[in-house]
Amino acid sequence: MEGLTTTKAPFIEKAQQSGERFIHQPYELYSEENHLAWSKLYSRIQERWQKYANPKFLEGVAKLNLDSKRVPKIEEINSFLNPLTGFSAKPVSGYVPAFIFFDCLRNRDFPTTITVRDISKLDYLPEPDMFHDVAGHVPMHTDKEFADTLVRFGDCALSAALVIQELKDKELQKQRAQSVIKAMARFFWFTVEFGLIRSGNELRAYGSGLLSSYGELEHCLKSPDVQRYPIQLEWAVNQYFEIDKYQPLLFIIDSFDHLFSMVDELEKWVKNGKVNNVSPGEPYVSDADIESFLHAKP
Numbered sequence: 001m002e003g004l005t006t007t008k009a010p011f012i013e014k015a016q017q018s019g020e021r022f023i024h025q026p027y028e029l030y031s032e033e034n035h036l037a038w039s040k041l042y043s044r045i046q047e048r049w050q051k052y053a054n055p056k057f058l059e060g061v062a063k064l065n066l067d068s069k070r071v072p073k074i075e076e077i078n079s080f081l082n083p084l085t086g087f088s089a090k091p092v093s094g095y096v097p098a099f100i101f102f103d104c105l106r107n108r109d110f111p112t113t114i115t116v117r118d119i120s121k122l123d124y125l126p127e128p129d130m131f132h133d134v135a136g137h138v139p140m141h142t143d144k145e146f147a148d149t150l151v152r153f154g155d156c157a158l159s160a161a162l163v164i165q166e167l168k169d170k171e172l173q174k175q176r177a178q179s180v181i182k183a184m185a186r187f188f189w190f191t192v193e194f195g196l197i198r199s200g201n202e203l204r205a206y207g208s209g210l211l212s213s214y215g216e217l218e219h220c221l222k223s224p225d226v227q228r229y230p231i232q233l234e235w236a237v238n239q240y241f242e243i244d245k246y247q248p249l250l251f252i253i254d255s256f257d258h259l260f261s262m263v264d265e266l267e268k269w270v271k272n273g274k275v276n277n278v279s280p281g282e283p284y285v286s287d288a289d290i291e292s293f294l295h296a297k298p
């Protein structure tokens with residue numbers, strides 16, 4: 001049995017080779033080892049979710065009825081999720097260029113990996129897998145305010161694309177796209193992927209990178225090695241990050257209303273040129289990311 005294991009799934013390789021970005025979830029291909037990996041990941045993180053996840057996430061987990069023993073069926077997840085906020089998880093074969101990713105959010109689709117990490121690497125893998133996407137991200141999509149914020153990220157990307165496309169000079173278009181994509185990717189990273197939120201007198205995690213990592217979920221809130229600061233837009237868009245270690249710097253939002261208003265602000269900054277020259281460094285912006293903005297259509 002081949003299985004649908006991250007970086008080792010022939011079904012995914014074939015889809016990528018034939019240029020199929022959006023795919024279906026061939027459920028029958030999951031191996032018993034894939035199901036076992038899912039159930040181990042799911043069961044061991046439960047007590048940490050209770051301690052460290054923000055309440056909206058815990059409500060979302062309950063609303064989705066996620067299967068704890070077997071890899072969940074995307075269709076079943078969507079049957080619970082879609083009536084709540086209009087969002088759906090949308091299976092993809094891998095990397096999605098930046099504009100297309102944000103535009104999916106604008107249309108209330110969330111690009112979702114369907115492979116499960118190797119059972120021998122439950123603690124860390126650099127690639128996103130289904131546990132990260134489905135158990136880490138999707139529960140937050142049941143919350144209307146958070147879902148609306150993701151849509152605003154999509155609006156912001158579209159505004160950026162239109163501003164960039166108005167420029168006459170091709171090289172300038174590319175430079176602008178590079179900077180704006182970096183700014184958006186960094187803001188997304190420090191919020192949707194790795195954000196902390198105030199909850200009463202405590203801090204809780206709402207970022208999916210934290211919520212899908214058994215080790216980092218405790219580390220991000222308990223370790224004295226992590227610097228936690230109230231978020232500032234000008235800081236986040238200029239702050240580089242590394243994906244292959246526990247994050248040493250995290251930003252705190254006051255509420256999801258606060259986050260929504262910051263994406264509004266980011267869109268204004270995109271329009272008035274305040275993120276045209278953000279600091280260099282990570283994340284890497286590929287030619288495909290840049291092209292996706294230059295060829296975007298409303």
Ligand SMILES: [Fe+2]
Nearest residue numbers: 128193208209
């Ligand atoms: Fe993610």
